[in-house]
Amino acid sequence: MKLSDLLETAREDAPAARYTVDDVVAAGRRRKRRRNTGWAIAALLAVFAVIGLPQLIARPAAPPATPPPPKAGPFDLLFSSYRSGDLRVGDPEWVSLTNQLASIGREVSPGVYRSVGRLVLYPAGSVPQTFWMSHPKEPAGAINGHEASFMPLGRSALIKADTLLTWRNADGSMVLMASFENRLSREEMVRLATAFRTTSPRPARLPFAISWVPSTMRLVAVDVSRPEAATALVTPDRPDIGFELEPLYEQAQFVSAWSEPGLNSAPQPIGLSFPRSTPGNASAPSGGIVIGVQRSFVSGTGPTPKCAPWSGQHNVRQCVAAPDASSNLVARAGHDVPQADLERVAAAGRIVGTPGDPEAWPTARESFPASAWVER
Amino acid sequence: MSDKEAEFREFVGGQMEALRGLAYLTCGDWQLAEDAVLGALARLYGKWGRVENPQAYARSAVVRAAIDETRRPWWRREQSHGDAMPDIVARDEILNIDDRVHLRQALLRVPVKHRAVLVLRFLEGLSVPQTAAALRCPEGTVKAYTSRGLDTLRRILGADLSIDERLEARHEAV
Structure with a gap:
């Protein structure tokens, strides 16, 4: 008795097939569709894993180290007192809806200051109306990457300023600095201007x-x-x-x-x-x-x-x-x-x-x- | 219908019956065999045009699927009502039918992997390396399963089984 003959015999007399060629093709299509969908989902998950997950993991729990500056109120102080050598720029004294003003003093002896000039900041969006801005300008180089100009003025009994320096800051604000009776040299004005920085807005308070x-x-x-x-x-x-x-x-x-x-x-x-x-x-x-x-x-x-x-x-x-x-x-x-x-x-x-x-x-x-x- | 699908349909039409028998001899159940064939050919559908030898692929896939069908956990198997009823074995007038039932029962007592090796080698005529490739196992395993499967079948049938010399010669040549 040959085994091959026995096996042939064993598989004879098969019942009628439940599936036709159409069933096989339909099953193949369904499987292909499922696999394509699966690959698409897997690809999306992979993209998420590569791009989204690191961002989620890297996202700091705390706010960013340099949050966008809060919107300043109408009477918020926008800069603070600072020094450059023997010169000191004070905190804003007068604060208006248009601009804010500070004095500049020179320390002539320890703790003793003498008025030498003033500085006014126009916040971004505030347009200076003073007619001094239309005076002839002389180039003063660049201050913190922005073009600056000197404006020589004629003194009067009331006006002590003889030179103005104007420049724009990175945030769009503009500064006008005045030297009274040549008490500030042009080099000192540029030095003070270079050291100027706006600060986080803080409200002006009244007693x-x-x-x-x-x-x-x-x-x-x-x-x-x-x-x-x-x-x-x-x-x-x-x-x-x-x-x-x-x-x-x-x-x-x-x-x-x-x-x-x-x-x-x-x-x-x-x-x-x-x-x-x-x-x-x-x-x-x-x-x-x-x-x-x-x-x-x-x-x-x-x-x-x-x-x-x-x-x-x-x-x-x-x-x-x-x-x-x-x-x-x-x-x-x-x-x-x-x-x-x-x-x-x-x-x-x-x-x-x-x-x-x-x-x-x-x-x-x-x-x-x-x-x-x-x-x- | 694309050309590729027409080719696939032609292939299935020509091979389906043989594959169903192959699966049946491997798993011992016509329904499981058909499920195995359907699953294997559905997989082949997605790879059609990229498979070098579709017949060998289908054969291998069907036998492995049939083996897997016998391993499915009981809770995943569909329990047919007929399975619960004892078969009443009556002597048939036709001797061949009785022989087939007897032979099928004997085959089912051979372990499924041994049975798969015997079917591939002595029904499909595959060599040891081809059988090993189809079942993804070492050639030594195929030889061992062949030997053990034959011994089991001889013991059950109580007969001296001979193997086809033509097949053996062909196997030697491969």
Whole structure:
């Protein structure tokens, strides 16, 4: 008996096949389709594993080391005090909706400073309106990769600046630096400009609050240089009235205060102007009100404002009040502001916060009623 | 229909019956054999045109699939109702049928891998190396399985099985 014959016999008499050629082809197609789908999914997973997974793993739990700078508020300070050799640029003193101003001092002996110039920063998007920008320019090379220019000026009794240096920063902001009476050489101006950096925005704070200003008035500038006395400026909300801080005018008191820091924290900072004159020693712009609040008591004052002409400037009057027994408030304006409004402003102020904790003071915006806020 | 698919259909039409018998002798169940053939040919469909020897590929795939079918866990097997019923073996009038049943029962008692080797070598006429390649095992394993399978079958059948000399001669020549 041959095995091959036996095997042939064993497989004979097969039952009818359940599957046809069509079934085989259909099964083949289904299998091919499944495999293609499977490969596509596998390819996607592979791409995810190669690209997505490392990114997920590498993603830091904490925010990026250099997060995008937060959006600055209208009265946020955008740079800080810094030194370059014997020269010092102070913190912003005046802060306006348009720009912010700081003084430049030279340390002539240890701890003693002398005013030599000023610097004003126009944040990105803020357009300088000062006519000095149209003066002839001289190339000053590049500062931090951006073209800079000198602008020689003619001095006057009021304007101490004789040279301006202007440049743009990487963030789009622009700076105008003034040298008073050649106290800064051009090399020193370039050196100071090269060392200038903008910083993270921090809100300007005021040690007082005003509960009422005329509804047509908007807060446009504040002087935040002193902890014991502060000045604010409100102007009518009209397109033809603007306010821009100019670096051309010297206010040497700011630098003097660096030499005698105790003056600013003395119970009665009488050695300093109050309210602070706006740069240029001008009164408030037409229709505006200068408001000063200081932490000291002036005899003869009380909660009810007393109004009288102010001898410091023509056609200007001021109302003085004592919100409490330890503070003094002055509201000063031209005659184009009704006295009733001036009196009401003078009666609407009060000291807030404690002197030694400036961080707890309200922001400049919070110090004024919402009607005075300017949205930017 | 593409040319490739037409070729595949022609191949399946010509080989399906032989492959079904091959699978049946390997696994001992016609339904499992058909499933094994269907699965193997479906795999061949996706590779059609890229396989050098479709017949050898199909044969190898079918036998291995049939072996796998006998190893499927019980919970994955379809339990047919007929399996639960004892076969009533009655002497058939036709001697060949009785012989086939007897032979099939004897074959099922040979271990599946030994059986696969015997089928490939003595039904399909493959040499030892070809059988080893089809089953993906060493040639020595094929020789050992051949010997043991034949011994088992001889003992069960109680007969002296001879192998085809022509086949053996052909194997020697390979």
